[in-house]
Amino acid sequence: MYVAVKGGERAIDAAHAWLDRSRRGPVDQPVLDTAQIRDQMGLAVTRVMAEGSLYDPDLAALAIKQACGDLIEAIFLIRAYRTTLPRFGASIPIDTAAMRLKRRVSATFKDAPGGQILGPTFDYTHRLLDFRLMADGELPTEPLAEGGETESAATPHVLSFLNRDGLIEDAAPDETPPADLTREPMELPADRTLRLQALARGDEGFLLGLAYSTQRGYARNHAFVGELRIGMVAVEMDIPELGFAIEIGEIEVTECETVNQFKGSRSEPAQFTRGYGLTFGQTERKALAMALVDRALRWEELGEEDQGAPAQDQEFVLSHCDNIQATGFLEHIKLPHYVDFQAELELVRRLRAGLSDQDEDAA
Amino acid sequence: MSDQAYNFAYLDEGTKRMIRRAILKGIAVPGYQVPFASREMPMPYGWGTGGVQVTAAVLTPGDVLKVIDQGADDTTNAVSIRKFFQRTAGVATTERTNEATMIQTRHRIPETPLTGDQILVYQVPIPEPMRFLEPRETETRRIHALADYGLMQVRLYEDIARHGEIATSYAYPVEVAGRYVMDPSPIPKFDNPKLDDCPAIQLFGAGREQRIYALPPYTHVRSLDFEDHPFTASKADHACAICGSGTSYLDEVITDDAGGRMFVCSDTDYCAQNAKGGA
Numbered sequence: 001m002y003v004a005v006k007g008g009e010r011a012i013d014a015a016h017a018w019l020d021r022s023r024r025g026p027v028d029q030p031v032l033d034t035a036q037i038r039d040q041m042g043l044a045v046t047r048v049m050a051e052g053s054l055y056d057p058d059l060a061a062l063a064i065k066q067a068c069g070d071l072i073e074a075i076f077l078i079r080a081y082r083t084t085l086p087r088f089g090a091s092i093p094i095d096t097a098a099m100r101l102k103r104r105v106s107a108t109f110k111d112a113p114g115g116q117i118l119g120p121t122f123d124y125t126h127r128l129l130d131f132r133l134m135a136d137g138e139l140p141t142e143p144l145a146e147g148g149e150t151e152s153a154a155t156p157h158v159l160s161f162l163n164r165d166g167l168i169e170d171a172a173p174d175e176t177p178p179a180d181l182t183r184e185p186m187e188l189p190a191d192r193t194l195r196l197q198a199l200a201r202g203d204e205g206f207l208l209g210l211a212y213s214t215q216r217g218y219a220r221n222h223a224f225v226g227e228l229r230i231g232m233v234a235v236e237m238d239i240p241e242l243g244f245a246i247e248i249g250e251i252e253v254t255e256c257e258t259v260n261q262f263k264g265s266r267s268e269p270a271q272f273t274r275g276y277g278l279t280f281g282q283t284e285r286k287a288l289a290m291a292l293v294d295r296a297l298r299w300e301e302l303g304e305e306d307q308g309a310p311a312q313d314q315e316f317v318l319s320h321c322d323n324i325q326a327t328g329f330l331e332h333i334k335l336p337h338y339v340d341f342q343a344e345l346e347l348v349r350r351l352r353a354g355l356s357d358q359d360e361d362a363a
Numbered sequence: 364m365s366d367q368a369y370n371f372a373y374l375d376e377g378t379k380r381m382i383r384r385a386i387l388k389g390i391a392v393p394g395y396q397v398p399f400a401s402r403e404m405p406m407p408y409g410w411g412t413g414g415v416q417v418t419a420a421v422l423t424p425g426d427v428l429k430v431i432d433q434g435a436d437d438t439t440n441a442v443s444i445r446k447f448f449q450r451t452a453g454v455a456t457t458e459r460t461n462e463a464t465m466i467q468t469r470h471r472i473p474e475t476p477l478t479g480d481q482i483l484v485y486q487v488p489i490p491e492p493m494r495f496l497e498p499r500e501t502e503t504r505r506i507h508a509l510a511d512y513g514l515m516q517v518r519l520y521e522d523i524a525r526h527g528e529i530a531t532s533y534a535y536p537v538e539v540a541g542r543y544v545m546d547p548s549p550i551p552k553f554d555n556p557k558l559d560d561c562p563a564i565q566l567f568g569a570g571r572e573q574r575i576y577a578l579p580p581y582t583h584v585r586s587l588d589f590e591d592h593p594f595t596a597s598k599a600d601h602a603c604a605i606c607g608s609g610t611s612y613l614d615e616v617i618t619d620d621a622g623g624r625m626f627v628c629s630d631t632d633y634c635a636q637n638a639k640g641g642a
Contacts (some may be wrong), residue, residue, distance in 0.1 A: 008442040079403040084369070185398035185573040188501050315499055325408050325571045329488070332409025335440055338614050339433045339470045339629055343532035343551040345615065346599050351526055 023068050037061040046252070046281020047071055051323065052078030053182070053201045055251050055280050072203075076324050083182070090177075091237045092245050096255045096278070098154045099231040103282075106158045107225040108259055114155035119230060120282075158227040159257050159274065168259060168272040188315050195297055195314060196290075200279055202321030204286045210311045211292035219296045219309035222261035223275060230254045230282050254279050256287035260295050266303060273302060293317060372419040372452040378402055382420035382575070386566060389577035394539030395507070396490050396574040404570065411444060411469055412570030414486035418467050421482060421566070422448065427455045429463035434471035434612065434629035441469070458632050470533075472554040474611045474633040477563035479580060485548040487569035490576065492536045492546040512544050515587065523592055532597075538585045545576065545584075553596045553612045558584040601626040606637035 024031065038045055038061035048060040052075045060078060067073035103119025106112055118124075132138075162168040178193035181201075186194070199207060214220055232252050236245040256277040264270035275295030277287035296311035310316055320326060370376065385399035404412040422428070428448055432441035436458040444467060445456050457463050460475040469486040477483060493503045496514045506512065515536060522530045529535075535552035539545045547558055548567060558565065558578065565578040578584060588594035602609040604625040611633055613626040628634035 008437045008439040009446075012439055012442060076403075076407065080405045083403040084375070086375075182400075184400050187398070315501060319500070324403065328408025328410065328412075329571055330409075331407065332488070335410065335469075336433045336438050337470070337549075339551055339612070340533040340549045342599065342613070342615055342629075343553070346597060347530060347532040350597075351528075351530065354527055 023066075032065060034058065034061040034065055037064050043282060044069075044071060044074075046283050047204060047286070048074045048078055050280040050283045050286060051075045051201055051203065052082065054078050054082040072323050072327055076327075079324055089237060091235045091248070094233045094235060094251075094253070095154075096229070096233055096253065097157055099229060099233050099253070099255075101155060101229055101231040103230040103284075104155065104227065105225070105229075106227045108227075109158060109161075112158050112161065155229075157257065159259065162226070162259065162272060166271065169262075169274060171274060186318065188318070190314060190318060192294075192298070192301075195318065196276065196278070196294060198318045198321060199277075199290045199293060202290075203323035203326065204283070204289065206321050206323065206326075207289035207293055208285060210296075210317065211289035213309065214292050214296050214311045219299065219307045219312045221273075221275070221292070221295050223258040223292050223295060224260070225288065226257045226259040226274075228254070228256045228284055228287065230284065252281050254282055254284050254287040256284065256291045258288075258291040258295060262302065273298070369451050371424070372422045372448065373405075374402065374416065374419045378416075379420040382416055385575040386417065386420065386577060389566070389575050390564070390579045392543075393578055393582050394537075394543030394545040394576060396569075396576045398573055399575050401570045401573040406443065406447070408571035409488065410440060411467070411486035413568030413572075413575070414467050414469070414484050414570075415444060415447070415568075416570060417484050417566050417568035417575060418448065418465060419452075421484075422452055422454060422465060424452070424454065426464045427457050427462055429457050429460065429466045429632075430468075431466065431471060431473070431630075431632075432469040433614070434473070435631040437631065459636075460630075460632050470549050470551075471612070471629060472550055472557045474608075474628070474630045475636075476557075477561055479562040481563040483561075483563050483565045485550075485565065485567045487546070487548045487567045487572075487574070489534075490546055490567065490569040490572050490574040492544050507543060510542065515544060519587060519589070523589070529588070529592065529594075535594075536587050538587060539578065540582055540584075544587070547584075551598070551612060552586065552594075553598045555584075555586045555594070556596050560584075599626055603628045603634060603637075606634045608634070608637050611637075 038057045041061070041064065044064055045057050045060045048063055048071055049055050049057065052060065052063070059081065060074065063074035063077040064071065066077060101117055103121060104114065104117045106116060159168060163170065178197070181194060181197045186198070190198070215223075230252070232250045234247045235249050235251055237248050238245045254277075258275040260273045260275055262271060262273040273295065275291035277290030277294065279287045279290065293311055296309070297314050297317060299306060299312050306312060374382070382399060385397045388397045389395065401413065401416060404415055406412060406415065418428070428445065430436065430441045430445040432438040435441065448454055449456060460466065460473040464480060465482050465484065466473065467484045467486070472483070491500070491503050493506055493515065496518060497503050497506065506514070519529050522528065531552065533551045534546055534549040535555055537545050537547055537555060537558060547555060560581050560583065561578065562580050564580055567576045569575070586594040599613045599615065601613060603611060603613060605627050608628060611628045611630055614629045615624055615626055617624050628637070
């Protein structure tokens with residue numbers, strides 16, 4: 001006699017044990033240390049921090065280890081942890097002009113006050129597998145160039161030089177406290193601060209694809225990288241008991257400001273416009289993509305034409321850019337759907353039976 | 364045994380209060396989708412995070428919890444969610460429908476009639492009944508505000524014109540208390556009549572979509588239809604191979620590679636009780 005399948009609980013426990021074992025790999029190899037991940041897989045760590053919306057390299061490294069290197073899974077671990085943390089308050093806005101720079105490039109000016117710093121970039125590497133890395137992990141013999149990170153002397157933003165002549169739209173400071181995406185449900189249409197929040201934690205791949213689509217003509221907005229800078233900034237918080245702000249720590253961020261062509265509209269004079277990207281850590285692909293998508297989403301306030309392009313459609317972009325939401329809903333179709341499928345089977349069988357009845361009637 | 368590192372039922376009290384407010388609003392406006400600030404949970408979106416948050420917000424230490432998925436207590440995800448609340452809330456659990464004070468479900472309503480002492484929590488993937496007719500949230504909110512449901516009527520009519528009947532077999536749309544059109548979650552339409560005039564509180568949680576809605580006890584819930592094409596609840600035309608019930612909803616099980624199949628109750632508790640002769 002048929003007995004209904006039981007044993008879901010034992011299957012789950014066994015699956016988890018198997019997962020733990022396969023994470024560890026062969027035991028004759030040394031176990032991977034989270035400090036090694038943190039310090040030697042730094043770009044994976046910063047992606048997890050950026051999309052996990054939590055600046056903590058140690059926890060990000062742990063999450064990457066626990067997730068066996070699946071970064072979206074690691075981001076999910078960080079998000080789930082983040083949501084349990086108490087909130088003490090909000091910092092005052094970080095001052096990216098006072099950034100201690102390790103990289104700063106402008107594609108619009110050959111030189112600008114503060115200079116250009118290439119920093120640790122893949123940009124001009126030849127993508128040839130370096131088999132020495134397989135053999136050993138020794139440091140390169142070339143000595144580190146003089147200079148390194150700048151001191152905290154403020155380096156003005158390149159776009160501020162354009163701004164002086166009124167050639168680029170003004171970005172006046174807005175003192176309105178921004179809404180918090182993680183504490184209130186997203187309401188559409190969303191203002192720019194909310195959009196930027198969503199993009200900052202959005203999936204790098206999704207934003208990359210959208211940004212690329214604008215470059216290929218789906219709401220093209222002619223972006224130049226006015227400035228891309230990476231470095232450490234101080235995080236300061238107002239302490240009510242003290243009556244002034246004190247520095248509570250330092251974080252690494254990537255900031256990208258694009259200069260976008262704009263011919264002017266009925267309401268706006270001809271001038272350059274801005275797109276903005278800001279992300280945790282060294283995540284410049286993400287920051288660039290974010291800036292392009294930010295600019296594309298601004299079509300309405302700038303009086304541009306709605307071309308019906310995906311990158312212009314804020315409901316489309318904001319509803320689908322979160323990889324934790326997306327992967328959850330995508331992957332849930334693995335879960336049992338016996339009941340709905342049974343309902344569909346029965347419907348299809350009935351419709352087919354009805355059809356054959358009609359055929360007989362016709363005959 | 365509960366996990367001391369987290370608050371009772373995992374969520375902090377501030378979050379629970381926020382969710383309870385959404386639930387109360389939902390109960391006050393039956394069938395209306397209340398936006399709420401859904402949290403990231405330690406299981407993925409799509410696994411029932413909305414239902415889990417609703418359950419966590421209304422669970423009390425004295426509750427007896429039952430969790431089912433596809434009608435069964437022992438499907439993997441039901442096991443996982445039950446374990447989660449055993450660990451974080453330490454509440455008693457049961458597989459018996461009539462012993463539970465709270466039931467979290469995915470895709471089914473138990474066969475055993477619910478009572479006024481029970482709360483049924485549904486996991487909802489897409490709360491918006493109009494979503495596949497109109498993908499924009501900004502537009503569907505307008506549709507609900509104006510009760511402008513013509514689009515849905517046209518869709519149902521087109522089904523009849525094309526197929527001779529309304530070709531929706533699960534997540535069959537309902538009208539709540541004469542006002543809001545609501546998605547009852549992907550339950551088979553066989554279960555739709557149980558929504559109506561139900562003594563238990565029915566709560567619906569959609570985590571990823573950040574929506575909560577509710578049916579207070581004894582709410583009139585009407586499955587959408589036409590006078591000349593009335594709604595019919597349907598199931599496979601068989602009896603359960605285990606307990607012999609001719610009235611419960613059935614799963615089809617493939618038993619060999621030569622087209623052999625059998626039908627068994629999807630509600631495992633009902634089936635077991637019925638087989639014993641006690642249901």
